[in-house]
Amino acid sequence: SILIVDFGSQVTQLIARRVREAGVYSEIAPFQSAADAYARIRPKGIILSGGPASVLDEGSPRIPDAILQSGLPIMGICYGQQALTQQLGGRVEKGMGGEFGEAFVAVDAPCALFDGLWAEGDRHQVWMSHGDHVAELAPGFRPVASSRGAPFAIIADDDRRIYAMQFHPEVVHTPDGAKLIANFVRHVCGLAGDWTMAEFRAAKIAEIREQVGTSKVICGLSGGVDSSVAALLIHEAIGDQLTCVFVDGGILRAGEAEQVVGLFRGYYNIPLVHVQAQDLFMDGLAGVTDPEAKRKFIGKTFIDVFEAEAKKIGGADFLAQGTLYPDVIESVSFTGGPSVTIKSHHNVGGLPERMNMKLVEPLRELFKDEVRVLGRELGLPDVFVGRHPFPGPGLAIRIPGEVTRERCDILRKADAIYLEEIRAAGLYDAIWQAFAVLLPVRTVGVMGDARTYDYVLALRAVTSVDGMTAQAFSFPGDFLPRVATRIINEVKGVNRVTYDYTSKPPGTIEWE
Numbered sequence: 088s089i090l091i092v093d094f095g096s097q098v099t100q101l102i103a104r105r106v107r108e109a110g111v112y113s114e115i116a117p118f119q120s121a122a123d124a125y126a127r128i129r130p131k132g133i134i135l136s137g138g139p140a141s142v143l144d145e146g147s148p149r150i151p152d153a154i155l156q157s158g159l160p161i162m163g164i165c166y167g168q169q170a171l172t173q174q175l176g177g178r179v180e181k182g183m184g185g186e187f188g189e190a191f192v193a194v195d196a197p198c199a200l201f202d203g204l205w206a207e208g209d210r211h212q213v214w215m216s217h218g219d220h221v222a223e224l225a226p227g228f229r230p231v232a233s234s235r236g237a238p239f240a241i242i243a244d245d246d247r248r249i250y251a252m253q254f255h256p257e258v259v260h261t262p263d264g265a266k267l268i269a270n271f272v273r274h275v276c277g278l279a280g281d282w283t284m285a286e287f288r289a290a291k292i293a294e295i296r297e298q299v300g301t302s303k304v305i306c307g308l309s310g311g312v313d314s315s316v317a318a319l320l321i322h323e324a325i326g327d328q329l330t331c332v333f334v335d336g337g338i339l340r341a342g343e344a345e346q347v348v349g350l351f352r353g354y355y356n357i358p359l360v361h362v363q364a365q366d367l368f369m370d371g372l373a374g375v376t377d378p379e380a381k382r383k384f385i386g387k388t389f390i391d392v393f394e395a396e397a398k399k400i401g402g403a404d405f406l407a408q409g410t411l412y413p414d415v416i417e418s419v420s421f422t423g424g425p426s427v428t429i430k431s432h433h434n435v436g437g438l439p440e441r442m443n444m445k446l447v448e449p450l451r452e453l454f455k456d457e458v459r460v461l462g463r464e465l466g467l468p469d470v471f472v473g474r475h476p477f478p479g480p481g482l483a484i485r486i487p488g489e490v491t492r493e494r495c496d497i498l499r500k501a502d503a504i505y506l507e508e509i510r511a512a513g514l515y516d517a518i519w520q521a522f523a524v525l526l527p528v529r530t531v532g533v534m535g536d537a538r539t540y541d542y543v544l545a546l547r548a549v550t551s552v553d554g555m556t557a558q559a560f561s562f563p564g565d566f567l568p569r570v571a572t573r574i575i576n577e578v579k580g581v582n583r584v585t586y587d588y589t590s591k592p593p594g595t596i597e598w599e
């Protein structure tokens with residue numbers, strides 16, 4: 088495997104993606120604990136990420152000595168290049184304003200990273216984003232590519248197999264970047280590139296059996312892909328030692344509860360408790376209009392209900408969660424600065440401590456699309472695997488203002504029509520997420536010869552790669568008017584439909 092040392096770049100996760108796309112397993116460790124991770128996972132190569140700090144500042148992040156002295160191949164990116172240079176005896180200088188955005192590098196000499204890819208004299212587009220730069224190479228290094236602003240755009244020490252670059256090969260704006268990374272992990276580190284999901288599945292099943300033994304495990308099913316895949320994998324490992332709990336708080340989409348219960352109880356024959364907690368949720372949401380208050384109430388109530396059910400089941404030592412890799416690493420702060428909470432994303436955090444349970448998180452190392460591949464591997468139907476993401480607080484955060492049963496019912500109907508039309512038009516898979524939002528605003532309309540005074544509905548559909556940024560989806564010309572007409576005709580309580588064109592940023596995907 089490859090160990091990626093994170094110095095706090097916004098795009099470190101992309102390095103892990105690129106390595107895995109090359110068929111090699113990778114893990115990210117923050118620089119503070121990289122030495123431990125190195126000892127634990129015994130990698131065959133190291134990649135050092137970029138980061139916001141300057142090696143010239145007092146107390147800036149350092150490459151652990153164990154890694155520098157490991158004799159393993161190392162690839163340093165941006166801050167990683169500067170840290171390597173400084174710690175190995177070269178010199179880094181503060182840039183004058185730095186270099187940001189598209190740049191071109193000229194290939195000046197052959198290098199193992201260029202195998203089958205770049206030749207001397209070529210020019211290639213790369214993505215630069217740096218303030219400081221290398222001013223003097225550390226002993227043993229030679230420059231192999233240069234750009235106008237960076238004479239040491241790529242440097243190499245062939246004997247020690249250390250390579251470093253000023254630009255970011257992991258982002259799509261460096262078109263050949265993924266191949267440079269693949270060359271590093273395959274040719275330089277000598278890794279075969281044969282890591283597959285089938286292997287992961289077998290390894291995880293063995294690991295779960297080992298971890299859990301004969302104990303009982305409970306798993307909160309949300310109906311989403313992550314918890315479903317986690318439950319299936321665990322069931323495959325330990326069978327009926329697993330019980331799933333599905334909490335229905337009345338904030339699910341149309342038909343969702345039936346689908347989940349049908350699939351798990353009916354199709355997979357996995358023990359499942361379906362908790363009807365609609366009253367509890369609706370009563371508690373009465374009068375609550377603040378988005379964060381809604382989220383907190385729902386998160387806490389899920390935990391309460393789940394805990395009560397777990398007690399009834401009794402004797403479970405383990406709690407299963409569909410935690411994904413981005414959840415694991417997003418929570419680390421590298422700069423020590425405060426990170427701003429935009430929304431308190433709901434999960435069952437806090438539950439394990441409260442219930443004195445240990446965690447089983449078999450998807451901790453995976454990205455969302457990898458979870459989908461694993462889901463297919465486990466036989467999860469395509470319509471289920473390919474479902475759009477759905478937030479834990481459900482419809483409640485798609486009803487700005489007070490959430491009531493009536494409003495949930497209206498939204499459920501409208502949302503179902505919208506999604507039905509999207510599927511019928513063959514657009515579902517082209518969209519990251521599509522949903523309706525019911526606004527707490529009434530406007531005047533005319534239907535037949537009568538005046539109406541009903542709610543406004545907003546439709547949203549976005550494309551996105553990872554949910555971090557998003558663009559409004561452009562529907563073909565007649566699609567939205569057709570959906571609007573259907574919703575207004577078929578859903579009592581809505582007499583006006585609008586479309587949300589906001590990107591993220593500055594908007595968020597959900598409205599609350």
Ligand code: XMP
Binds near residue numbers: 430434595
């Ligand atoms: P935002 O609205 O922050 O959403 O742009 C980004 C993605 O996260 C989903 N989302 C959530 N998922 N619990 C979840 O499990 C939550 O509380 C939550 N809030 C937002 C949202 O649907 C989108 O896919």
